Amino acid sequence: MLRSHRGGLVVAALAGLLAVSTTLSGCTAAGGRQEVRFYLSKPEAIPYFNELIAEYNSTHDDVRVTLDSSSNLQAGFLRGNPPDLGLLNYNMEMARFMERGALSDLSDMPEADRILPEVQDLVDQYATYPGRTSVLPYSVMAASVIYNKQIFEEQGLEVPETYDELIDVCDALTEAGITPFYATFKDPWTVAQGWFDYTVGGEVDVADFFAQLNELGTEVGPTSPVSFEKTFSEPVDRMQQLIGDYSNLDAASKGYGDGNLAFAKGEAAMYLQGPWAFGEIAKTDPDLDLGTFPLPMTDDPEDLEVRVNIDLAAWIPEASQSKEAAREFLSYLFQKDVMDAYNAAQLGYGTTTDSAPVTDERILGMKEYYDRADFYQGPSKAIPLTIPTENYMQAIALGGQADDTLRTLDADWARLALRQ
Amino acid sequence: MTTMTSAPPTRAATKDDHPVAHAAVARRRRKVEGIYYAFLLPSLILFTLAITVPAVIGIFFSFTNSIGFGDWEFVGLINYVAMFSDPAILQSYLFTFGFAAVTVVIVNVLAFLLAVGLTSRIKLKTGLRAVFVIPMVVSGIIIAYVFNFLFSNSLPIFGQQVGIGWLSESILANPDLAWTAIVLVTAWQAIPGTLLIYIAGLLSIPGDVYEAADIDGAAKRQQLLRITLPLVAGYVVINVILGFKNFLNAYDVIVGLTNGGPGTATRSIPMTIVTGFTGGDYAYQMANAAMFFVIVVVVSVVQLRLTRGRNEL
Numbered sequence: 001m002l003r004s005h006r007g008g009l010v011v012a013a014l015a016g017l018l019a020v021s022t023t024l025s026g027c028t029a030a031g032g033r034q035e036v037r038f039y040l041s042k043p044e045a046i047p048y049f050n051e052l053i054a055e056y057n058s059t060h061d062d063v064r065v066t067l068d069s070s071s072n073l074q075a076g077f078l079r080g081n082p083p084d085l086g087l088l089n090y091n092m093e094m095a096r097f098m099e100r101g102a103l104s105d106l107s108d109m110p111e112a113d114r115i116l117p118e119v120q121d122l123v124d125q126y127a128t129y130p131g132r133t134s135v136l137p138y139s140v141m142a143a144s145v146i147y148n149k150q151i152f153e154e155q156g157l158e159v160p161e162t163y164d165e166l167i168d169v170c171d172a173l174t175e176a177g178i179t180p181f182y183a184t185f186k187d188p189w190t191v192a193q194g195w196f197d198y199t200v201g202g203e204v205d206v207a208d209f210f211a212q213l214n215e216l217g218t219e220v221g222p223t224s225p226v227s228f229e230k231t232f233s234e235p236v237d238r239m240q241q242l243i244g245d246y247s248n249l250d251a252a253s254k255g256y257g258d259g260n261l262a263f264a265k266g267e268a269a270m271y272l273q274g275p276w277a278f279g280e281i282a283k284t285d286p287d288l289d290l291g292t293f294p295l296p297m298t299d300d301p302e303d304l305e306v307r308v309n310i311d312l313a314a315w316i317p318e319a320s321q322s323k324e325a326a327r328e329f330l331s332y333l334f335q336k337d338v339m340d341a342y343n344a345a346q347l348g349y350g351t352t353t354d355s356a357p358v359t360d361e362r363i364l365g366m367k368e369y370y371d372r373a374d375f376y377q378g379p380s381k382a383i384p385l386t387i388p389t390e391n392y393m394q395a396i397a398l399g400g401q402a403d404d405t406l407r408t409l410d411a412d413w414a415r416l417a418l419r420q
Numbered sequence: 421m422t423t424m425t426s427a428p429p430t431r432a433a434t435k436d437d438h439p440v441a442h443a444a445v446a447r448r449r450r451k452v453e454g455i456y457y458a459f460l461l462p463s464l465i466l467f468t469l470a471i472t473v474p475a476v477i478g479i480f481f482s483f484t485n486s487i488g489f490g491d492w493e494f495v496g497l498i499n500y501v502a503m504f505s506d507p508a509i510l511q512s513y514l515f516t517f518g519f520a521a522v523t524v525v526i527v528n529v530l531a532f533l534l535a536v537g538l539t540s541r542i543k544l545k546t547g548l549r550a551v552f553v554i555p556m557v558v559s560g561i562i563i564a565y566v567f568n569f570l571f572s573n574s575l576p577i578f579g580q581q582v583g584i585g586w587l588s589e590s591i592l593a594n595p596d597l598a599w600t601a602i603v604l605v606t607a608w609q610a611i612p613g614t615l616l617i618y619i620a621g622l623l624s625i626p627g628d629v630y631e632a633a634d635i636d637g638a639a640k641r642q643q644l645l646r647i648t649l650p651l652v653a654g655y656v657v658i659n660v661i662l663g664f665k666n667f668l669n670a671y672d673v674i675v676g677l678t679n680g681g682p683g684t685a686t687r688s689i690p691m692t693i694v695t696g697f698t699g700g701d702y703a704y705q706m707a708n709a710a711m712f713f714v715i716v717v718v719v720s721v722v723q724l725r726l727t728r729g730r731n732e733l
Contacts, residue, residue, distance in 0.1 A: 074697070078489040096700050100490035186572060186593065188681055252593030252682070253572045385699030388508065388684055395683025398593060405683075408507065419495065419502045419704055420485060 033064040034325045039083035041069055042312065044279075048342060049087075049333075056332055063325045077102055082317040084326040087333070090135060090313035091381055095126035103134035103315045104323060111136060111334040114352040118373035122310055125207045125377060136330075138312040138339065139348035142366045142375065143274030144198065149289040151178060151269045159293045159365070161301040163238070170246040173269050182268035183243060183251035184259035185397045188390035194272025196393045197307050197378035199239040200232055202297030206376040217417035220410050228409040232379075235297060236402045243397055252398055264288060274307075275347040278362055292365040294374075306366045308375040311348055387412045475713070482707035487700045499707035508684060509708060512692045515599070519688070520667035523603050523610070528659055531611045532652075535618035536644065549619070556612035564676025567605045568592065571677070595685040598678050602686055606673050610666070614659050621655035622648065657727045661720060668716060 040049055046069055053065045068083050076082040077097060088094070097103055106112055112133050123135045147159070155176055160166040170180040184190045200206070212226045220227050248254070248268060257280075263271045264284035271277070272295070281288060294304040314333065316326045332338070340356040343349065347363050349370050350356060358367055369375060383389045392405045482499055486492035503509055538549050555563065572590040579587025591597040625648065633643050649656075671690045674680065680687035689712050696705020 074488055093698075093700060096487060097489075100487075102490065185682075186590070188679065250576070250589070253576055253590030255572075384701070386695050386701035386704070387699075388680065388687070388695070391679075391681050391684045391687070394681050395595070395685075398595070398682050400595075400683060412506075412508065415502050415506060416701075419498050420487075420701075 033062055034322045036063060036065045036085060036322055036325045036329055037068050037083040038065050038329065039068045039071070039073070039086040039088065041088050043069075044346060045312070045342070048345065052333065052338065056329065063322075063328070065329055073097075077317070077319070080319050082319055084320040084322050085314065085316055085330060087138060087312050087314045090123060090126075090137065090310035092126055092384055094135075094313075094315075097317075098129055098134045098315070099127040101129055102317055102319070103129070103132075104318045104320070105132040105134060106136055106314075106316065106327075106330075107133035109136075109327060109331070111331060114334070114354060116351060116353055119310075119351045122308065122377055123313065125210070126382070134315055136314045136334070137310045137351040138314055138334070139310075139343050139346065140308050140351055140370075141275055141311040141347075142306045142308050142349055142363065142370050143193070144292045144294045144306045144366055146263070146271045146273055146277065146362075147291055147293065148263070148266060148269050149291050151266065155269075159291075160296050161304065162296050162299045164299060166296050170242070174246065179248050179268040180246040181242065181248070181270050181272065182259055182263050183247040183272070183397070184254045184256055185251045185394055186253060186255040186258075188394040190256055190259070190273070191393040191397045192380035192390040193274065193378060195239050195243065195397060196236070196389075197380050198272055198295040199235040199242070199297055200379045201305060201307050201376040202295050202303070203235045204231055204379070206379045206382065209379070210382045213413065218414045220414045220417070222407070222410075224410075227406075228413070229403060229406040232406055233403065236396060236406065238297065240396060240399075240402055244399075260284070275363055278347060290362045292363055294366065294369060304369060305374045305376050306369045307378050308349075308370070309377060309381065311346070383409070383413075384416060387416065478706045479710045481703050482710050484703050486703045488697065488702040492703070495703075499704045500711070502704065503707055503711065508687070509689075509692060511684060512687045512689050515686060516668055516670065516688045519599060519603060519606075519670065520664050523606050523667045524660055524663045526603065527607050527610045527614055527663055528656065530607065531614035531659070532618050532656075534611070534615050535622055536648070538615070539619055539622040552615060553612045555609050558609075560609060560672035561676045563609055564605060564673045567601070567608075568677050571601055592678050593682055595682045598682060598686050602670070602674055602677055605677060606667065606670065609673065610663065614663060617655055617659055618652065621652035625651045653727075657723075660727075661723050664723070665716060665720060668712075668719075 038049075038053065040046060046067070050067060053067055056065055057063075071083070073082065073086075082102070115136055119137050119140060120133070122140075123137060151157075151173075152159070155172060155178070157169050157172060158165075160169045173180045183195070209226060209231055213220060216224050216226070222229065224230075243251070248262075254262070256277075259271065259273070260277055260280040261284055262268065263277075264281040266288075275292075278290065281290070294306045296304060314330055316323055316330065320326055334352075336352070336354055336356075339350060339352065343355065344359070347358075347360055349358060349363075358364065380389050380393065387409065389409070392409060396402050396405050481492070483494055483496060484492045485495045485498075534552060538545060538552070542548075571592045576588050576590055579585075579589075586594070586597070591601050629647055629651070630643060633647055638646065669690055670688045671694075674686055674688055674691060678686045680691050689708070693705045693709045693712070696702050696708070
């Protein structure tokens with residue numbers, strides 16, 4: 001009785017919200033030109049796309065594209081008033097919108113055929129919607145070990161290709177009085193992004209592991225064929241070993257900003273960060289000679305892989321009032337030279353069959369792996385945000401019991417599967 | 421007020437005898453009430469729309485598997501059952517209540533002593549009061565970031581030079597000590613507000629009580645324990661209940677200092693609940709929030725009951 005009464009209230013309240021939102025979305029279609037609200041949240045990319053929008057608007061009389069970089073996506077979808085075109089980071093959180101059918105099908109667009117199949121595959125690793133290609137990758141960030149070329153040259157060191165070679169390099173650096181790795185454990189995300197993802201990704205088939213884990217659901221635990229405890233135990237042990245033996249002693253009190261500064265000053269030879277750190281490092285020392293290589297975790301150079309994430313991907317919501325106009329603008333953004341210029345400026349890798357090869361010295365070390373599709377998406381990104389993975393990894397990095405923490409992850413995973 | 425509420429029976433009896441007088445009474449009565457309702461209405465509407473309705477919607481969704489949008493279905497009590505076996509949530513309750521209990525004691529003891537000092541005859545009284553109230557006007561997140569810098573950089577340098585082992589590394593990175601930093605910063609921020617209430621309480625005690633005590637030969641310490649403390653008991657109750665409730669909601673200071681770390685050592689209940697919005701665990705954390713609400717209400721009622729006898733001067 002009580003429940004149905006509450007239900008009635010909720011329905012009434014939702015109806016009220018709906019009424020408001022429909023009147024609001026009605027407004028956008030008014031006026032002579034069709035409105036396309038273009039959602040882009042990456043701050044570094046805004047100036048570039050602002051220019052494109054201005055140019056597009058000046059050549060099209062019937063459409064007006066406006067940039068939206070601040071509205072809340074979740075609330076937009078909830079109210080049935082999402083942006084008309086989104087271009088942003090694609091991850092688990094975005095995948096939920098697609099999985100519940102909130103994003104329209106783009107498979108009939110010519111742009112969909114230009115996307116590299118192995119890159120399109122990255123989208124499907126998070127979620128799929130039957131019969132639809134709802135998300136088109138625009139730019140991929142590849143990340144691996146950043147190293148100081150000058151230090152490596154001075155010490156006569158080669159880029160390591162196996163785990164043993166990595167240990168040798170670290171020992172040689174330590175002997176020369178140089179800190180091998182600069183670590184920043186104060187910011188949990190840096191532990192997850194670099195230390196955890198690189199060590200696990202270097203050894204485990206991440207996509208396959210999570211596919212099995214999803215299948216197991218509530219069965220994940222001490223007796224299941226794969227689990228965090230079982231599968232990740234070895235790489236995480238090695239991660240603790242590298243941290244304990246070869247990273248700066250004050251890592252626990254250092255954050256991302258401290259790390260960029262220290263690495264730019266040459267205080268360590270290697271740094272487990274992504275290409276986004278290059279710009280920050282250059283603020284201190286723009287001439288520092290840097291390179292990248294995948295973290296070797298096995299004794300076979302064939303196993304080397306780099307970590308990637310879909311930095312920008314485009315989608316058009318089902319609820320958009322101006323899908324056709326949004327699709328036209330999407331085609332405009334996906335022109336070869338527009339994409340190439342963006343990727344060159346942001347150190348991204350192209351996602352299409354015709355995209356220009358990367359040329360920047362700092363990320364060139366990852367090109368052969370990217371071209372061969374020897375890449376994985378970070379395992380820390382495949383675990384729903386509701387499980388505090390980054391904090392768990394921080395605890396391990398600070399010397400906590402790795403096995404206990406991995407067992408907790410298994411239990412969290414099973415509990416989440418039970419209720420969703 | 422008393423005459424108003426006892427009016428109806430009289431009115432019924434005299435209804436036919438004095439219609440004019442009755443009408444006058446009724447008109448006056450209605451007029452007064454109308455104004456009071458008008459005063460209440462804006463707050464009532466805002467409170468209902470901004471707090472009650474969302475809360476009821478949230479509780480409703482805690483019985484579903486909703487992720488905040490899209491399709492959902494009823495799952496009964498699964499979220500509540502899963503909650504009680506979730507070590508992350510249980511740990512956040514343990515941490516939050518322990519933190520709130522410790523902080524509320526520290527804040528009230530220090531604020532009370534400061535208030536006694538600042539209301540006695542000392543030099544620079546006004547200036548000192550201003551100094552102690554300054555932390556109140558700075559936003560929590562800014563305080564947290566400033567202290568974060570001190571704990572991560574300045575204190576370790578000091579510790580290294582003096583040669584204190586546990587201080588030469590950031591205490592924020594130490595799972596056993598990080599909570600002390602949060603208590604310290606929260607207390608630093610919360611003391612001014614508590615202090616002001618105590619000062620008001622102390623100033624409301626008439627001076628002749630102390631004069632009488634002086635004449636009777638009571639020592640200063642006796643005066644503090646036997647006169648001052650009982651007379652500000654009502655203020656202690658207010659400060660403890662409000663303080664405890666506020667510390668249970670600890671969020672911004674923790675985000676700025678440790679962000680729940682190291683590991684999950686300092687994750688408070690509100691921080692866990694917020695992950696429900698960002699992490700697509702909406703219904704589950706709504707269940708957590710509903711539970712939290714019930715517990716806070718129970719704790720407040722118990723506190724009020726326990727201290728009711730001393731609630732009045």
